[in-house]
Amino acid sequence: SAVISQKPSRDICQRGTSLTIQCQVDSQVTMMFWYRQQPGQSLTLIATANQGSEATYESGFVIDKFPISRPNLTFSTLTVSNMSPEDSSIYLCSVGQGFLNEQFFGPGTRLTVL
Amino acid sequence: GENVEQHPSTLSVQEGDSAVIKCTYSDSASNYFPWYKQELGKRPQLIIDIRSNVGEKKDQRIAVTLNKTAKHFSLHITETQPEDSAVYFCAASGADAGKSTFGDGTTLTVKP
Numbered sequence: 001s002a003v004i005s006q007k008p009s010r011d012i013c014q015r016g017t018s019l020t021i022q023c024q025v026d027s028q029v030t031m032m033f034w035y036r037q038q039p040g041q042s043l044t045l046i047a048t049a050n051q052g053s054e055a056t057y058e059s060g061f062v063i064d065k066f067p068i069s070r071p072n073l074t075f076s077t078l079t080v081s082n083m084s085p086e087d088s089s090i091y092l093c094s095v096g097q098g099f100l101n102e103q104f105f106g107p108g109t110r111l112t113v114l
Numbered sequence: 115g116e117n118v119e120q121h122p123s124t125l126s127v128q129e130g131d132s133a134v135i136k137c138t139y140s141d142s143a144s145n146y147f148p149w150y151k152q153e154l155g156k157r158p159q160l161i162i163d164i165r166s167n168v169g170e171k172k173d174q175r176i177a178v179t180l181n182k183t184a185k186h187f188s189l190h191i192t193e194t195q196p197e198d199s200a201v202y203f204c205a206a207s208g209a210d211a212g213k214s215t216f217g218d219g220t221t222l223t224v225k226p
Contacts (some may be wrong), residue, residue, distance in 0.1 A: 033213060042203060043158065043216045059115070092157060096213075103148065103207075103214055105157040 002027050002097050004106035012112045013083055020079045021109045023093030028073035031096035034066070037108070038089045046091075049076040083113045116141040118206050120217025127194050128225050135220045137204035138186040144208040147180060147187045152201045152219075161202075162189070194224045 003026040013019050023032065032049040046066055048056040055068035070076045080087050090108045097104060117140040127133050139147075145166040150158035164171045164178045164187065171178050175194075180187040191198055201221050205214035 031213070042218045045213060045215070048213060102160055102163060103205075104160065107157050 001102070001104045002029060002095050004093065004095060004104060006091075006093060006106040006109050008109060009107065010110040010112075012114060014114055015084055017083055018079055018081045019083065019111060020077050021091055021093075021111075023076045023078070023106055025074045025095055027097075029095040029097055030073070032070060032076045033094045033096070033103070034068060034076070034078045035092045035094060035105075036089045037092060043092065046078070049078075049093075080111065083111075085113045087111065088113045116144055116206055116208065116215040118204060118215050118217045120204050120220060122220060123218065124221045124223075126223045126225065129194060129196060131194055133189075133191045133194050133198070133222055133224075135189045135202055135204070135222070136186060137188070137206075137217050138184075139206040139215075140185065141206070141208055142185065144206040146207045147178070148205050148207075148214065149176075149178060149189050150203045150205065150216075152203065154200075158203060191222075194222075196224050196226050198222060199224045 005024045007022045034046040035043045037043050045058050046061045049068050049070040051070045067079045090110050092108045093106045094103050120137045148163035149161050151161045152158045162176050162178050164180050166182050175192050177190045201219045203219050204217040207214040
């Protein structure tokens with residue numbers, strides 16, 4: 001499976017600021033996704049990061065709040081903008097790979113907003 | 115869109131017993147059903163998966179069954195061990211391969 005890294009692994013941020021999370025994969029992948037996991041909750045898909053075009057957002061998530069970049073087939077960023085305490089979560093990138101498009105996750109970024 | 119329901123939310127078993135977690139899905143177009151194990155503070159790890167053209171799949175102590183007609187699938191863990199204790203998530207995906215809808219998770223505790 002692909003080796004996926006994320007930066008930062010964790011951060012504590014002030015309300016109203018923005019944080020950009022990076023996701024790097026060690027091989028080219030067609031599909032990259034960003035998920036949010038709120039404390040004690042399941043995973044919720046934020047958006048699909050498309051290479052060469054705008055990201056596709058799920059219901060309840062908008063580009064102004066979660067702008068995404070996908071400059072190439074191995075890298076993507078997610079920005080959490082104008083943060084509030086409700087944005088405190090783990091943010092995970094994932095990739096689809098293999099014949100069955102199995103999904104593998106990065107280690108996550110634990111964000112705390114004060 | 116797809117909706118995945120998972121039961122039970124918590125499950126406690128004695129070491130050596132079996133554990134069963136059940137999920138239902140709503141979208142008949144879904145065709146791929148993975149299961150993930152998430153230990154505290156770690157990322158979800160794919161442990162087993164099944165395609166809609168298969169009814170059952172087994173990998174050592176874990177197995178997954180799928181009833182496509184009834185739109186439900188289950189995870190079976192036999193001879194449970196304390197290290198099986200974790201949160202387990204089922205998921206379903208369809209035409210958008212790799213894009214999954216997750217169940218709410220089951221916290222499994224295996225008592226030694």
